Amino acid sequence: MQNKASRSKGLWIGIIVVVIAVIAVVLLHNNGKSSGSSSKVQTIKVGSGNDAQPFAYLDKSGKPVGMDIALIQAIDKKLPQYKFKLTLSDFPTLITNLKSGKTTMAMEQIEQNTERKQDFKFGSVGYTVWDTLLATKKSTGVLNSFADAKGKKLYVTNSTNQATLTDAYLKKNANAYSVVRGTYTMEQIAQGINSNQFNVYPAPKYSIDLLNRQFKTNLVYGKAVNHSNAYPMFNKKADPKLVKAVNKAMEELKKDGTIKKLSNKWLKGDYVPKD
Template identity: 25%
Template sequence: MKFSTFTRTALAGVAALMICGSAAADTWRVATEGTFPPFEFYNSQTGEVQGFEVDLVKAMAQKMGKDLKLETLGFDAIIPGILSGTIDTGAAGFSITPERGKRVLFSIPFYKSGLTIVVPKGSTGIADFKDLEGKRISVQLGTTSMSYAKQIKGAKISTFNSAGDAILNMLAGNADAVINDKPVTDYILAQNKNLAAQTTHLKPIATADLFAMVMAKDNTKLKGEIDKALKDLKADGTFNKLHEKWFGVPADPELP
């Protein structure tokens, strides 16, 4: 059978579109950020992003049969990237909140966290969250910690791109306390003995945060794939191995 030049060109175009569409469907575009250890942070020697959630999405991509395209963005730029369609999923320690739920779809939760307080070693007057009224508080920009701090009566809030910078600001005498996610603070202080020696990490926890990955509200197909991959990794023990690698303890058995 012979085809005209126009027909051959049209068929070639359709084939190209099918190939491109298949390639796009097999690529999982994930955005993370590099200042939220131990979930995602830059390796000081290689310059590459690493961490619990980075290892997790790599393992998930294998379960999903997709090629992972991982990029780093500022935390505040990830959800806009999802809304614009330039990325598929945000994996950057996103807390499940009603406000975020108006804009994006959440995966099943994979981590349970909470907010805690750090104060300078030897300081007095702050033992719990009720003692933060009227105090100077440092937080990481765009996080649940910032939202919580804004609700504290009379608090004077300063924001930073990382929790580590917030702690340094406090130690410089510019804040009375830092509010941050407990696992991140634990990791920062465990890795930096100098900071640990100058600070006290208080025990009270203000809220229980559930972390999840985020995607477009209408992308229920991707949510199903992500949720299944997470459940499969928990079932075969991979999830728990990654959790122990980065946190030193087994994963929370209460999460799905």
């Protein structure tokens, strides 16, 4: 049978054990809370297309698909500190949304030009070659410059770099050629060329290859009138940490061959810049 001193000693040991256990629970709770707050995920609204095959569009079930959509998802996967939320629209609205701050980042084969550099930030890693070529039917002849297009009719998609280039030449050379403007699908562009609605289509090699492959247009082209690549584009006020993180993710995806795989899958060829 324990004496009074032994019982008292045991009681104190029990109290000490309970206190230590309580302190441990409190510390674990606080550490967990601190960890959760430091790893808070930031939602980033990313603009892309809803009807721009094969770059960014909705499939038959309404699911966003395409090369740019897949690349956005690949970047998002590499950046656990961010959660990308898609905002899909036509191209002119994509530009407007980014400029107004409704979105923070945009990807839909966007090229750099002087005007855009004034209004937006660009990523540093290009992912699709967009050198502009002047596509024509063989009967029209091969064009190597906008000067060669004198007296002809060009088609350009609204708000694209090709529209900017076409208008820049016209500004210095009024009435050099006429221009049809719109947001035509590739099928409509093929129809427009075949029906002589217009006879020159300023476009990258990919688009010309697509028209020739899918619609048998047999277009030809000469030298590039402008050298360019597609880049991620950001709102002017975008956090530099976000831009830096996206650049790093893009570098890794280019180095490990992911972007090339996406190009081959969606564009049916390797259109990734070599630099």
